[in-house]
Each structure stands twice: as C-alpha cells, then as structure tokens.
Amino acid sequence: MRDEIPDPQTFGSVLLDWYDDHARKMPWRISPSDRKAGVMPDPYRVWMSEVMLQQTTVAAVKDYFQRFTLRWPTIADLAAAEDPDVMAEWAGLGYYARARNLLKCARVVTSEYGGQFPDTYDALLKLPGIGPYTAAAISSIAFDRPETVLDGNVERVMARMYDIHDPLPGSKPALKSLAGVLTPSVRPGDYAQAVMDLGATICTPKSPACGICPWRSPCLARQNGTAAELPKKTPKAPKPTRHGHVYLAQTIEGAWLLERRPDKGLLGGMLGWPGSDWGDAPAPSPPFEADWNCLGEEVRHTFTHFHLILKIYVAFVPEGFSPQNQMLLVDKHQFDPGDLPTVMAKAFKLCSTTKGLGF
DNA sequence: TAGACGTGGGC
DNA sequence: TGCCCAAGTCT
Numbered sequence: 001m002r003d004e005i006p007d008p009q010t011f012g013s014v015l016l017d018w019y020d021d022h023a024r025k026m027p028w029r030i031s032p033s034d035r036k037a038g039v040m041p042d043p044y045r046v047w048m049s050e051v052m053l054q055q056t057t058v059a060a061v062k063d064y065f066q067r068f069t070l071r072w073p074t075i076a077d078l079a080a081a082e083d084p085d086v087m088a089e090w091a092g093l094g095y096y097a098r099a100r101n102l103l104k105c106a107r108v109v110t111s112e113y114g115g116q117f118p119d120t121y122d123a124l125l126k127l128p129g130i131g132p133y134t135a136a137a138i139s140s141i142a143f144d145r146p147e148t149v150l151d152g153n154v155e156r157v158m159a160r161m162y163d164i165h166d167p168l169p170g171s172k173p174a175l176k177s178l179a180g181v182l183t184p185s186v187r188p189g190d191y192a193q194a195v196m197d198l199g200a201t202i203c204t205p206k207s208p209a210c211g212i213c214p215w216r217s218p219c220l221a222r223q224n225g226t227a228a229e230l231p232k233k234t235p236k237a238p239k240p241t242r243h244g245h246v247y248l249a250q251t252i253e254g255a256w257l258l259e260r261r262p263d264k265g266l267l268g269g270m271l272g273w274p275g276s277d278w279g280d281a282p283a284p285s286p287p288f289e290a291d292w293n294c295l296g297e298e299v300r301h302t303f304t305h306f307h308l309i310l311k312i313y314v315a316f317v318p319e320g321f322s323p324q325n326q327m328l329l330v331d332k333h334q335f336d337p338g339d340l341p342t343v344m345a346k347a348f349k350l351c352s353t354t355k356g357l358g359f
Numbered sequence: 360t361a362g363a364c365g366t367g368g369g370c
Numbered sequence: 371t372g373c374c375c376a377a378g379t380c381t
Contacts, residue, residue: 054376
C-alpha cells in the first residue's frame, strides 16, 4: 500500500499551502505571510509558549502567556525574578515542575549563553524542562531548522497517515521515524506548526474532518476507514481515591496561615494550606492545638493519577503563635487565592462561602 | 521504564 | 457523571 503514497516531499508543500490560509492566530506565533517576509519569532516567546503548552490547551495558555511576557518581557527579566512571584503567576496552570524548570532554564541561558537561546536540538535538549518535543519545536519554530516535532497531534496524524495500529506509547519511535520522513527542508518552522494545527483542527481525536483534510488523498486510515479509531493507546490504570485534611486558619488581624510546599513532589514549590498526608485514612495533623471547626462540605479534586477528597477545618490562630518550618503568615491584604494551586483555591472558596464560622 | 505530575473543557 | 484529551518531562 505504501506505493500509493505520493513522494513524501510533496506532502510538505501541500500542507504549507493549507497552513498559509488556515494558520491559527496565537500571541506567540508569526503569521505565515510575515514569516515569509523574513520576520523571525523571539526565541524567548517561543520557548515560553512551548513550555506552557506542554499537556495544556491553547485556550488555557493564552492569558498566562500574556501575563508572563508583560511582567517579564525578556529572559533576563525572568532570570532575575523571585521564585515565589513566578510560582504565583503560574498558579492554576498545573504541572508546577514546569514553572520551577522555567526559572532554572532562564537562569542557565542568561548566565551560560549570554541570554541567547542555543539554536540546536542537542543544546536545547540539555536545558531544564526541555525534552525531545520542546527542543525540536524551539529549533524549528524559532530558528527554522529542519527538526521533527512529535507531540500528541503529530502522533495521531502519523498513525492515521500510515494506518498504524500498534498502541502508543510503544509505537512512538516508529511514528517519529515516519514523521521525520515527511519533514520538508523548506519552511520547517511553519511546517512543524502546520502539522500540529492540522491535528488540532482537522485530524482531531474524535470525528476527524477527513473530507476537508489537505492530506485526505494519501491518508491510509481514511482509505481504510480506520481514522477515528487511531491512534490506539495502551489502557490506563484506574485512579484510586485518597483522603486528606487541610487546616485554614486566620489571625485575629486576618492574616492566613499558609505553607510553602517542598520543591519535590505534588504541587512542589507552591503555596498551600497546612494539612495531613493524602492517603487511605490519614491521621489528622493540625498546625496548632485549637478547637478546629470541620466544614460540612468536602473538596473533591482529581489529579492525573488519583481522586482526592479533602476535609476542611477552620480555626483562629492563637495569640503569639509563630510559624515554624515552611509555614508563614500572609497578611489579608497580600493574600490572593489566585496565587494558590487550584485544589487549594477550592478549599479557600469553600471556606469563604460557608457562613457562620466567624471569618 | 513506567509512574508521577494539574487542570479545565468536551462529550 | 466520569472519562478522554491537551504543542511532555523527569526520574
């Protein structure tokens, strides 16, 4: 069946023609016409957008990207930022290791590369938070080098183009190889974005719009009627349910008792409420002795690999209490629940909308 | 190397 | 409602 597929290099020009008319507008993207006129993107903005887009939708990223680039317009600005400010700005976007690595990477590029991103795949791959996908994306999009990006979109497009039924992630190397064969030497940066746009808008996970796809003719899955069932994926393990206790306490002046979570592990580096471990039946562990008032409602939240149910307790911080370890008191005028990861913001919201607690 | 690591939207 | 999915990386 392979002999029915046209010369791979012609795929590139077909897709680029489609992209010229259908490229989505994004704050970090140079339009195809501007790009053809010689305008190059700012590698800092390409890097920032690609890190934010890891496992995250374009819609969710847009506002964060605008805020980050407005507040820290250059990589030197970001490298000089305070860690808590960056973590607070990232709050709500998820996968917080990305924010910690964003700062690490900014500081390495500033100190070791004079503030200029390297342009090769191998050099980019060595930087914190930059893996095979992001190294290829920055190298191709920001520097127009012919690297092959392989994200979820490209995996899906390739599995369908070649009607690959082997399940992901095992089939990843084969799909990368097939994607590499199709990568053209002309306009590789626009091509990388074009394949991803194709996957995001036409070759979608469910109900792919094969009828209007620029690659409908050579696509083997469309010929065989298997597009909608590809790519196959190995089944995921079921999520267990864990339980925990969190303690929301305020001083008589209104300051909130929070803790800075350790860098390693879940919600690493973020602010949160003091609390127990999360497990099957965790022991209560209030930050101080008090008459803790348990809220009638619980927080329910689902992470990537488990469900969580949190019991909320509230009390006043006793006079003379001084925070130990990673705990800190945050003045009520400085406290912003938007600085918290979503699960912690949910606990705050539940607390603040429950009446009769004295807060 | 397989599991850890967030969140919100769509169906 | 619950599951799938989104421009993955790290260990």
